[in-house]
Amino acid sequence: MKKSDILFLVIVVALFAPFFFSSSLYEGYQSLNAAHGMWMSFLKFALLSTLGELLGLRISTGHYYRKGFGVWPRAVVWGLFGMGINLAMIIFSQGVPVALEYVGMQGATTLMAGPLSPAKVLVAFFISVGMNGIFAPVFMTFHKITDTHILACGGSLRALLTPIPMARILTQLNWSAQWHFVFQKTIPLFWVPAHTITFLLPSEARVLFAALLGVALGVLLAVAARR
Numbered sequence: 001m002k003k004s005d006i007l008f009l010v011i012v013v014a015l016f017a018p019f020f021f022s023s024s025l026y027e028g029y030q031s032l033n034a035a036h037g038m039w040m041s042f043l044k045f046a047l048l049s050t051l052g053e054l055l056g057l058r059i060s061t062g063h064y065y066r067k068g069f070g071v072w073p074r075a076v077v078w079g080l081f082g083m084g085i086n087l088a089m090i091i092f093s094q095g096v097p098v099a100l101e102y103v104g105m106q107g108a109t110t111l112m113a114g115p116l117s118p119a120k121v122l123v124a125f126f127i128s129v130g131m132n133g134i135f136a137p138v139f140m141t142f143h144k145i146t147d148t149h150i151l152a153c154g155g156s157l158r159a160l161l162t163p164i165p166m167a168r169i170l171t172q173l174n175w176s177a178q179w180h181f182v183f184q185k186t187i188p189l190f191w192v193p194a195h196t197i198t199f200l201l202p203s204e205a206r207v208l209f210a211a212l213l214g215v216a217l218g219v220l221l222a223v224a225a226r227r
Contacts (some may be wrong), residue, residue, distance in 0.1 A: 004064050012051070033204055038083050041207050045082025049214025050075040056219055070155030077146050077160075078214070080141070092131040092207075093199055097123055099130075116200065121202075128195035130202050132187050140182055145169050190216070
C-alpha cells in the first residue's frame with residue numbers, strides 16, 4: 001500500500017467518523033438535508049462521487065492524480081448531476097407506484113410507506129427498473145460526454161464555460177463499450193439491485209446512499225476504461 005492510499009483512507013475516515021461519534025453533528029446534517037435538499041445533493045455528489053473517480057483513476061493508472069484529469073470541473077459537474085439524480089429519485093419513487101396501481105397492483109404507494117415486506121421489495125425493484133431503464137442510460141451517456149469534454153479542455157475550469165461539441169463527441173464515443181459493458185452489464189447486474197436497496201431506505205437517506213454508490217461508479221468506469 002502506497003502513502004497515497006493511506007492518505008486516501010484517512011480522508012474517507014475523517015469525512016464519516018464524526019457522524020458516528022457526534023449525535024449533534026448528525027442531527028445538524030439531518031436538519032440541513034431537510035431544509036436544503038438540493039444543495040446538499042450537490043455537495044454530497046461533488047464530494048463522494050469525485051472521490052470515487054479518483055479511486056477509479058488509482059485503479060486504472062496507479063495514481064490518484066493525473067495532469068489534465070480535471071478534479072475541480074468534475075466535482076462541479078458531479079454536483080449538478082447530484083441535483084438531477086435527486087429529482088429523478090423523487091419522480092420515480094412517487095411516479096412508479098402510481099403507475100403500478102394504474103395497471104392493477106393495488107396499494108403500491110401504501111406499501112412504500114409501510115414496513116419492509118416482499119411486496120415492498122417488489123415495488124422498490126420496479127422503481128429501480130424504471131429509473132435505470134429510462135434515466136440511467138441518458139445520464140451515463142451525458143456523463144461520458146462531460147468527462148470527454150473536460151479532458152479535451154486539459155482539466156481546466158474553462159471546461160465549465162466552453163460549449164460542449166456534442167455532435168463530435170457523440171460520434172467519437174466507444175459505443176461498443178458503452179453498450180456491451182455500461183448498459184448491458186452494469187445496469188442489470190449492479191445498478192438495478194443497488195437502487196432497489198436505495199429505494200427501501202428512508203427518503204432522507206437515499207441521496208446519501210446514491211452518492212456513496214458514486215464511489216462504486218468510479219471503480220466501474222475504471223474497469224470500462226481498461227477494457
